Amino acid sequence: MAAHMLISKYGHGYIESMALKCVVELGIADILHKHTKPMTLQELATALSLPTVDMNRFQRLMRYVVHHMGLFTLDNKDSTYGLTHYSNCLVRDSKSFMVPMILHGINDWLIGPWYSLSTSIQGGPTAFEMYHGITGWDYLATHADANRMFNEGQGAITREIFGEMVRQCGAWLFKGIGSVVDVGGGNGAAAREIVKEFPNIKCTVLDLSHVIRGSSLDKSSEVEWVEGDMFLSVPHADAVPLKYILHDWGDDECMKILQRCKEAISSEGGGKVIIVEMVIEINPEIDMSMMLSRDMFMMVNFGGKERTSEEWERLIRNAGYRKCKITPFLAMASIIEAYT
Template sequence: MELQSEMQAAKLLKAQSHIWNHIFNFINSMSLKCAVDLSIPETIYNYGQPMPLSKLIASLQIHPSKSSFIHRLMRILIHSGFFATKNVANNELEVGYVLTDSSMLLLKDNPLSVTPFLLAMLDPIFTKPWHQLSPWFRNDDATPFQTEHGIIFFEFFSREPKFNNLYNDAMASDARLVCNLLLDDKYKGVFEGLESLVDVGGGTGTLAKAIAKSFPQLECIVFDQPHVVAGFEFEGTENLKYVGGDMFEAIPPSNAILLKFK
């Protein structure tokens, strides 16, 4: 009887831990956004060696009353794998913070930086609709985004240039990283034999531009909402052009359709 009671207690604790883990999982995302907002990755990178906590605090633009909380923030981010610690040179008792492969991608000057994507996806414009998920199941709105903001996603961004630019920057940063992998010699063969390609939802054309440059014989089309491609028509080349439209109505004819992020 006592063993059964212990097993039941263990199950309850495991179940509670599972629930708590999901309740507070948002802390990881928001802590990461905070680190980016405070330029912590750049600060550590520019230091050039393992950076002691005292040096990090002194380098950040924060209120003095918040200094003690940086250690807590860094503990969360170390646990999540975004930073690590190493011994400080000539001092085996002191440790300093260093970047990991993940935080290297958060450096704003890194050509493959995913920071614009992070800042867009964690902006309240995108996070608030998740609070409308249960109401959305009870109404006839197309998406929780519409439930929160009153209009559909694409209409919202056509009216709000600031957030349209935020979203386009996010998609462009993601596309740059994809380009780096997709156009590697190992994968280039997927484009061989094609005469035309349309990048559906191609945004400002980051990915299509790279493909068109690598394959001059391939006619490429960047196809997206009219407000997205507006102003980019003159950035086309001999084998790249921008076309505005609705993919749910018609897509320009081509040998291949590229859907990078849907």
């Protein structure tokens, strides 16, 4: 019976994703946060921005996310719902990257390709290409809304994680660095974090033209913007951050990107590539679920992969770098310095 229960749990895993997205779309955490104290189901229903509410369905949604997912508390004495540690990070103004990540990541265009996973195991195009007929990057280039949400999601993760990394590690990480080119820098979130802490570092963002032109952020003069292709050339700089870029690609493409970056940095001035990526550890003693899920996501949608420390070291050495230093920071972001 235990086996049936486990397989059934896996089979219904999508219900958790969809209930989570529904809670975010309805803004339930925002309503409770604004109200500052627990609310009854009726009070919550009245506060929803919906023309009508089916109270039976709403109660069953809340029962699922309270009892199964732990997203809210339910006080049986007065039947009021409250925020938990988990739903606190679903409040939109909490600056957490969770809301943009959920709104961007749980979408029909990203879920559809999973139906092609079995076929993709035979090799050839990614599951995403099998399903949509184009690559993930071409899809983003031709779907403005998806492109905007993707870049907003990436920017939110960057502001939270990379911002903290720059504050905690910037003094040694950017020591002696006068200029950086953030390759695949999206809407410039990482570059802005660098400039905020180190105003003397000249920051350039290189990304595809539809990303730079589609960014709603103010193209202020504190950062220079370059439309280009990292497979063709990278502007010159003392250091090249590559944040969440290489996990989008297979080893052959990564070699090309790392070689273009190597050409861009000067070997005399302590030039280096600063890779910010997850370093996965295959160890049954630890919880590997986030690492392995992200690896599957990269495989299905972009043909990329998450890498172990040995794989990072091999890739960097094969691309012609002299030395590689890995500094763990967070489970989803280590600092991998590649020196020429």
